[in-house]
Amino acid sequence: EVQLVQSGAEVKKPGESLKISCKASGFSFTSFWIGWVRQLPGKGLEWMGIIYPIDSDTRYSPSFQGQVTISADKSSTTAYLQWSSLRPSDTAIYYCARHVFGSDSVHFDYWGQGTLVSVSS
Amino acid sequence: DIQLTQSPSFLSASVGDRVTITCRASQGINSYLAWYQQKPGKAPRLLIHATSTLQNGVPSRFSGSGSGTEFTLTISSLQPEDFATYYCQQLNSYPHTFGQGTKVEIK
Numbered sequence: 001e002v003q004l005v006q007s008g009a010e011v012k013k014p015g016e017s018l019k020i021s022c023k024a025s026g027f028s029f030t031s032f033w034i035g036w037v038r039q040l041p042g043k044g045l046e047w048m049g050i051i052y053p054i055d056s057d058t059r060y061s062p063s064f065q066g067q068v069t070i071s072a073d074k075s076s077t078t079a080y081l082q083w084s085s086l087r088p089s090d091t092a093i094y095y096c097a098r099h100v101f102g103s104d105s106v107h108f109d110y111w112g113q114g115t116l117v118s119v120s121s
Numbered sequence: 122d123i124q125l126t127q128s129p130s131f132l133s134a135s136v137g138d139r140v141t142i143t144c145r146a147s148q149g150i151n152s153y154l155a156w157y158q159q160k161p162g163k164a165p166r167l168l169i170h171a172t173s174t175l176q177n178g179v180p181s182r183f184s185g186s187g188s189g190t191e192f193t194l195t196i197s198s199l200q201p202e203d204f205a206t207y208y209c210q211q212l213n214s215y216p217h218t219f220g221q222g223t224k225v226e227i228k
Contacts, residue, residue, distance in 0.1 A: 035217075037165075045157075045165065045208055045219040061216035062122070095164055105171035106212035107155040111164040 002026040004034075004096050004112035011118045012086050019082035020115045022096030029077035030054040033099035035108060036070060036081050040092045050099050051079060086119045093117075123147050123211050125220035133228045140196040142223045144209035149189050153213040156185055156194045159222075160205045168207075169194065199225070 007021040022034065035050040049060040053072035060070070072079045079096055094115050097108035124147040134140050144154065152172040157165040167176045169185040172192060182197040196203055204227055209220040 037219075044222040045159075045210075047210070047217045047219060049216075059215050063216070097165075100170075102171075104152070105174060106153055106217075107167060107170035107210075108157075108165075109167050109170075109176070111166070114164055 002098065002110045004098060004110055006094075006096060006112040006115045009116040009118070011120075014085075014087055014119055014121055016086050016119075017082070017084050018086055018117065019080050020094060020117065022079040022081075022112050024077045024079065024098070027098070029072075030074055033101065034072060034079040035097050035099045036068075036079075037095045037097060037108075038064075038092045039095065039114075045095075048081070048094075053077075053079065086117075088119050088121075090117060091119050122216055123150060123214060123218055125209055125211055125218055127207075127209060127220035127223045130221060130223060132223060132225050134199050134225060135228045136199055136201060138199045138228075140199050140203075140225060142194045142207055142209075142225075144187075144192045144194070144220050146190045146192075146211055150211040150213035152188065153211060154185070154187065154192045155210045155212060156183075157208045157210065158203075158205045159208065165208065201227075 003025045005023045033050045033052045036048040038046040048064045051058045051070045069082045096112040098110040126145045128143045154172045156169040159165040173185045206222045206224045
């Protein structure tokens with residue numbers, strides 16, 4: 001069974017660093033890209049970026065480039081999303097998802113349960 | 122970035138109604154268009170990919186169509202469990218942007 005299990009909710013202060021995780025199981029981790037999606041409170045979905053764990057090739061949305069770092073560890077089949085200095089505007093739910101690149105279709109097929117990140121002084 | 126505009130943003134409908142949601146892209150995206158359903162407090166769920174391919178396990182009352190810059194998601198007969206927010210996503214070029222969402226509520 002394909003599963004993406006994300007780390008638990010975080011409460012942080014502005015300026016603090018944070019790394020959240022997405023543990024993959026039930027499929028070959030190095031055969032799929034993993035993506036991250038942000039959802040601000042009460043708002044829509046925003047594509048942040050994707051990573052190919054086999055070589056850590058990463059594509060970022062310009063909106064998030066330089067604001068976050070996406071990484072992956074093949075040995076633990078885990079993808080990560082990290083911030084070096086959080087802002088209150090980073091308060092959101094963050095989802096990881098398995099990204100399928102097919103010959104005629106590209107999509108996110110499996111999603112994690114989401115990680116709520118709250119940033120407040 | 123490619124912009125996706127969904128219409129309507131909000132839709133009030135009754136059980137049994139036929140519902141159509143439109144997604145317009147700011148430039149051509151071939152057939153690289155997916156639709157997701159999200160219920161409150163839950164992760165999004167893939168419904169349709171490659172414009173019209175139904176994901177495994179998704180009821181056949183859901184269908185997708187379109188090409189180029191205009192795409193539609195149709196629910197042929199709305200069921201109680203279909204009340205949710207629906208998002209389109211283009212995966213033709215980076216960043217793989219989402220539409221702003223269409224909330225389907227009970228009339």
